[in-house]
Amino acid sequence: MKKIISVAAFAVSALFVGTLHADENAVKEALAKAMPSVKLDSVKPSEIKGVFEVMVGANIFYVSEDGKYLLQGHLVDLASHIDLTEEKLSGARKAALDKVGEKNMIIFKPKIGKYMISVFTDIDCGYCRKLHSEIDQYLAEGITVRYLFYPRAGKGSDSYKKAVSVWCADDRNAALTSAKKGSTPKEKTCDNPVDQHMQLAEDFEARGTPLIVTEKGNLLPGYVPAKQLAEILKEEQAKK
Template sequence: MTLPFRTRAALLACALALPLLAGAQEATIRKNLAERIPALSNIDEISKTPMKGLFEVRIGTDLLYTDAEGNFLIQGSLLDTKARKNLTEERVEKLTAIDFKDLPLKNAFTQVFGKGTRKLAVFEDPNCGYCKRFEKDLQKIDDVTVYFFLIPILGSDSVTKSRQIWCSADKLKTWNDWMLREVAPKGAGDCNTDALTENLDFAKKYRITGTPTLIFADGRRVPGAINTQQLEQNLAR
């Protein structure tokens, strides 16, 4: 069935107007929030949520919610009770994901558990207590290849230890001796340590600010030490 010309024209006009209305709405939210809360003058993105009248305000990977005019601001999780989903958590997971192929694997050393068919990347500081706890739990996992990225972010001693580990003849043994057995690394650490600098640059680019930070093969990022059961669940996803 062919629609009358006037009907088609009206529909076309509506379709063209929608982006303009959305743009005006976004501009209003940006303007009001920036004027009222100067810290929100650097908003990266404003988008509609599945909830009518509620908009997502994204700054980096931080999410806030507001109404169509920026009169109210909500901080917290948006839950879909019907689908039983945490929409905020899912959105942050997507925003913080890192494509595994983008990892600078040349700047890591590896350990293979079992067949090593699964993959995991871990960003760690040698003086991180949570990292040491995670390393003990990691020893109980099977069938995974782990890529260790040293990022010395906890002070000058972390820099020294990271250099000593990276420059040792057997990086993995030196790492495990320190993290699992409290045998301190030795040596001058005077080899080429550009890899450590590049790791820190990568961490800064992707906002990896704490250790350990885990990156799974599907790109999901999990900050903090998780136990063996949680690690296995994530590897199996």
């Protein structure tokens, strides 16, 4: 009797797994037809029955199991009040920044580091300049600041050319500080990560600069004073 039950349970399990893969394949096939140029990083069941979670870079959207309907937005657990989508997005952002690597960032480090942020910056943005004018205050709070470029005027603009010139300077940190004060950097070109930075900012759905990304991948749009930022980062570290 036990053997019969065991065999039946295995059969049901196998049927479920087979159906799951069939649904996953349906989603992949539908998306491949609708969006052939989009590279899917993962397709897996979401917390909602009949809906699949699709990861594309640092973005998440949801697709019905038959592949007919696509949903954009955040999935929230009403019982726990947890934004499930944002939790996964923060992890994706962190992974994306790790992939860029610190070798492709301009970094200002404190003597004793407690926290770390990545900042998408535009050399000609007023609040970006305000943030950098207070860089010593951020460093005094133990915050490592990693800069990536996001010239909002787009590729080929004056801000873009300044970003490239700063990156190609002999002393990038000094060149960035000078440019933030209003000096026009000596025009230079070289292999640079500016386009990669810009694409990542778009993937993060940046709406302006500065865009601060915390160590855990959470977004803080706009300028945040050093002491206030340190408190936010302290609270973030304290959370499990």
